[in-house]
Amino acid sequence: MTTLTKNKVNDLIMSQIPSFGSFQTLREEGLAFLKEKGLPAMKEEEYKFTAISKKLEQSISDFSPAGKVVLNAETVKSHLFEGFDGDIIVFNNGHFDSELSSFQDQSYELNQLSESSPENLGKIAKIEKDPFVALNTAAFEDGIYIKVGRNKQVEKPIYLLFFNQANQGQIITPRILIEAEDNAEVTFLESSISLDEEAYFCNMVTEVKVAQNAHVHYNRLQHENKKAVTVNNFETDIHRDATFTSVVVSLEGDMLRNNLTLNLLDSGCEGNMYGLYLLDGKTHVDNHTNVDHTKPHAESNELYKGILADSSRAVFNGKIFVRQDAQKTNAFQQNNNILLSENATINTKPQLEIWADDVKCSHGCTTGQLDEEALFYLQARGIGKIQAKGLLLYAFAGEVLEHIANESFRKHIDALVQTRLGSSF
Structure with missing residues (x-):
């Protein structure tokens, strides 16, 4: 897979791996996989757009x-x-x-x-x-x-x-x-x-x-x-x-x-x-x-x-x-x-x-x-450009947020999203 840490990961994990309890066999299986495969490089199909091994390095x-x-x-x-x-x-x-x-x-x-x-x-x-x-x-x-x-x-x-x-x-x-x-x-x-x-x-x-x-x-x-x-x-x-x-x-x-x-x-x-x-x-x-x-x-x-x-x-x-x-x-x-x-x-x-x-x-x-037409429509009705932009983005995001099961958690995330859309965007 990758040259990144194929030695670094193996050596360090081998020295740090806990040795207690019933998980030892499972740990050894994980370590054996790492020894053989290492961590993924961008040439791997599943990680071709995410250079996480390079980031870790x-x-x-x-x-x-x-x-x-x-x-x-x-x-x-x-x-x-x-x-x-x-x-x-x-x-x-x-x-x-x-x-x-x-x-x-x-x-x-x-x-x-x-x-x-x-x-x-x-x-x-x-x-x-x-x-x-x-x-x-x-x-x-x-x-x-x-x-x-x-x-x-x-x-x-x-x-x-x-x-x-x-x-x-x-x-x-x-x-x-x-x-x-x-x-x-x-x-x-x-x-x-x-x-x-x-x-x-x-x-x-x-x-x-x-x-x-x-x-x-x-x-x-x-x-x-x-x-x-x-x-x-x-x-x-x-x-x-x-x-x-x-x-x-x-x-x-x-x-x-x-x-x-x-x-x-x-x-x-x-x-x-x-x-x-x-x-x-x-x-x-x-x-x-x-x-x-x-x-x-x-x-x-x-x-x-x-x-x-x-x-x-x-x-x-x-x-x-x-x-x-x-x-x-x-x-x-x-x-x-x-x-x-x-x-x-x-x-x-x-x-x-x-x-x-x-x-x-x-x-x-x-x-x-x-959607520029939707943005123009809102502005034509007296809504400022920044606010209109935020409203459109929030409407786009809201379809996902409505699936959060807990109402208080949904309101909490909703507030974070609105703050982000009103400031950073």
Whole structure:
């Protein structure tokens, strides 16, 4: 794959890899993959528009794991949004912080991975799928396991707060496994927060099992500093009559790579993927999505929208697979973008691969500038140009924001989006 760190990664990970517990075999598998493949170069099809290995070579001097930093309850409280009511799970440089977390709901179980050794760890997000899954698997020290029991409904949202502050040359490796058993229902909120303006590399893996007739909503906000490099591998297994909905809002960072995979494993299940990226400066966001329809009578919906200013760059690569047995599939995919600068760039590639003959599938993409006629129409009715521009952009973004499940979180992100559209754009 790449000459970058093929020796550096292997040597450093081998010296830093934890040696405790039942994860040792899994870690060794991740390390063996890295030894053979290394990290991806731009010549690799999946990373051809995102030079993340080069970025790491420039930004990260080694791959030693980041330890915890000083973090207190006041800092956590200051990052709660208005109207929040629910449980809080705090991560300090990727390490679960039980003292600063607050979880009262008895409808689910929360344990550290090292205390529970769940059998599904590493079986949903497989090492061979992506080199950064292998890197996380080799390097993560611990993580959390959340289990929502059969017929349980978690009425209030579970808020995952990731506080990041690593010295240059450190890697943050959060690991999460979520299982929603039959007929369970839960909503997760997630925010990534930079505690300073220094560079760091966060390599996160989240695995989610959505059992029969379970319903999981996962809403994620990426609002990190302008030097943050983040890879997020998020993979789900969705079973009969179950629903999973993801909303990802990316506002800031240096280079963000989001790999999101929905495996629709049985009839009657539904997977929804929504994304919004508002980029300025030199921010680079790459959304790679995969939807795998394996059985008949399943449905997927995907809508990603982007607004790009300055010299920012976005990549969208969406793949829908419809297997031969997946008759009566309904699959929709769309990527729409507005470029506000001649220097902004979007590389978009929606894809369909269909092996069944009785399906309803569509995909497409659009890229353009603001509608000058609509802008003129608003100005002709007494609305200033800046305000008119903001209204049009907000209307464009709102179609994604309306899918955020929690009202207070939606209002919080809505305010951030409006501020961004009114100032930076």
